[in-house]
Amino acid sequence: MKQLILIIDDDENFIADLKLLLKKNFDAVSADNIQEGMILLQKHSPDLIILDLMLKDGESGLSAIDLIKMEDKNIPIIMVTDYSSVETAIKAIKKGAFDYISKTTKISELKLLIDKALEHRLLLLRTKAFEEDLEKPFKNMIGTSVVMQKLKEQIQLFANNSSTLLIYGESGTGKELVTRQIHQISERANEPFIAVNCAAIPKELLESELFGYEKGAFTGADSRTAGRFELAGNGTLFLDEIGELDQRAQVTLLRVLQEKEFYRVGGRNPIKTNARVIAATNKKLETMVKKGLFREDLFYRLDILRIDVPPLRERKKDIPLLVKHFTKVASQEAKVPLKMFAKESLQLLMDYDWPGNVRELYNFIMRAVVLSQNSEEICLNLPDRMRLGVLDAYYQLDNEIKSWSDLIEARKNAADKASRQVEKYFIEKSLIKYNNNISLCAKELGIDRTTLHKTIKRIKDGEN
Template sequence: MEKILVVDDERNIQNILREVLTDEGYKVVTAGTGKGCIDALRKEFFNVIILDVKLPDIDGISLINSIKDISGECEIVVISGHATIEMAVEAIKRGAYDFIKKPLSLEKVRIVLRHAIELHKYKIEKENWDKQIEEKYRLVGKSRAMQKIKELIEKVAPLDSKVLITGESGVGKELIAYAIHRRSKRADAPFVKVNCAAIPTELVESELFGYEKGAFTGATDKRMGKFESANSGTILLDEIGDMDLLTQAKVLRLIETGEVLHLGSNKPVQVDVRIIASTNKNIEEEVRKGNFREDLFFRLNVFPIHVPPLRERKDDIPLLVEHFVKDVVSNSAIGTKRFTPEAIEMLSKYDFPGNVRELRNIVERLLILQEGSEVNDSIVKSIVSKSAVQKEVSLLQQPYREAKKNFEKFYIEEKLKKNDWNISKTAGELGIERTNLHRKMNQLGIKTEKK
């Protein structure tokens, strides 16, 4: 039941509004002074406040600021028998929803109140939805790699520069694209994701650029494309490395002209959209192979962000587990559970070829399978043992030379990670020359591009 607070020093107004609004199904509380209004607000929450301008102890317009400080979510409808345009404008400026002149039309009060409550519900729902979206897309991690990525996001987000996000599948490229969007001047405009790998080649053009009625068999209505849907906002071209060359040429034209051309039309449509692209492929290698246009690559690669795989930022695993547990528990009938330190330690020894996405799936599976309130290391081992959770055990099962090489690679990689891939610092810590470390890295297949 929605609650209404009526603030008016006239008893007959209080009584009439209480009677009428109670019949409408609202719970009504009344107050005759500004102090009474504040006292009522501190005791309970109200959806809408009907506020008279002339109160014995304070001007109603001035009271709006105090009301918003205590209960920013409520809507305020101001009423007055001495209304002026200036008074109404000032009330709206301060945050009132509407202004009604006395003598009151009860029908108008009902309508305004209904609309104010609908707006209030919408704001609450939107706020809850925004919180869910923000939580879903929250960047979780405290590793050096994640800190660097967050710094890059803060630098590029306020600009309109194009961004190319690279990294293996499942590392969280979409989350980074969304983080850039939310911190940009386009944050309140649409964020549209297009999975270029999931759309059949023959449909990519119509999906991206739209089409006119009759443009092809089955085109019974005009339809705008993804670029138009993202107008004023941001578009993420996910897995752009899988886009065919013909569509690449049209995307390049759009970047150069800011125009889209519907299939079946020769009239260009102007769009204002920020482009972020992502891929799990080595785009430079695809350019060399002739699978990706070099000019488009240069256009997109204005600000590159590489997301390292989870195996290279294992410091993030405990926080990610905590985040996923909270997410799964809050969105399912699974009771409250926690991972023991031993379980998290065992998960941290696994390399996660499927990266963060695989970790999330494993966490959910473990929460479902585990009886009781704690997920322990024994059930973790049963789920991921086939993937060689413990490097120590797997090394003992290998021939001497192979085990020695694998341990040496693991040891040097861990030292490099610890020193943020600083060759000189790592060589000093290992007690060897820089040239020897470079030679070892080449021998063991450790790529310096991970830096």
């Protein structure tokens, strides 16, 4: 089977000539804009992309490089243009292009460059396969920060220990994901993984849920039913929100952990359990013990081994990786073309503390992806910015308001600040869209170059 080349270029004659010249050695598909090119990339997974620097309607091939690399970071990109310049070539290569040629390049030179690029891709894929083999147990644990490396080390260390394990972490940090990773790399990986949310089960039903019941044990018990401990067998039983157990349930669980056996509700014969119990909570159990809300003996029985899952604010270095992953997932779920976050928007995500942690970040990105369907990149709208707290500056008062005239002046200043902020946001987004091409940007905005230059200078002066 021939290797496949994707050509993204708006010059129909060039595409036709190139396909004809490459026909002997390669298959080729083409698109005349970035959006169609991304659709073909996702559909066909080509081996190489030939990308025009300047497409129709002011689209820049440079802006497509980031989108392509988000979809396939190992695919080689060869930039092609009539506007040959060293400066542009350096920009393209810095953004991830393999190399850069002009449209007047001989076919023999282009063929040689394609072969080199494909060899380079093969080397990258082999290296990636080796790295993935080493990292395979943690493929769902996204992050390279120091605290995430420590977390992975703890998971590896505790995986094949049969002692009970307590996982602490704020809501949304991924405690169940950590538990599943432990199970997947342990000797119990081929045994059941049973998860129980203790907070979601009414206290009067918890015992029958955990230990099962015999026929006739209570009204509606029409047949013998296995509980979660029994279903777990030799696998892992994950008790989430363990801090929500009432005192009676705590006593029962303590006995099971000590004796390694339990009784079905209404049963008389003990049933042995070999399941490993991993409990998780977002509450400080030590504090609950001091207040008499959680049994001390149960706490120490659970806290033999412990993992603290870091909140997202303590691993902000991982946010770009999480954003990249969640954007791809959200785009697939929403069935929209993959886009990237605008640089300024990504920085706002980095600056926010995310009290809801990774879960909040994912929900935020899903919403942003859906609302950005009609734009080239994902930008945050005013409600999003207010939620992240980046519009507070609009309402910071320089002086205390003491009179009606002070109020009028404060409102005027606030409106001026808001106006400058909106102007700055719009101009920066427009410049990014047109690759900092002042002439093209001014033309598309319907103003002259002088007006645009003055606006940019006013924005810069306001930042100083």
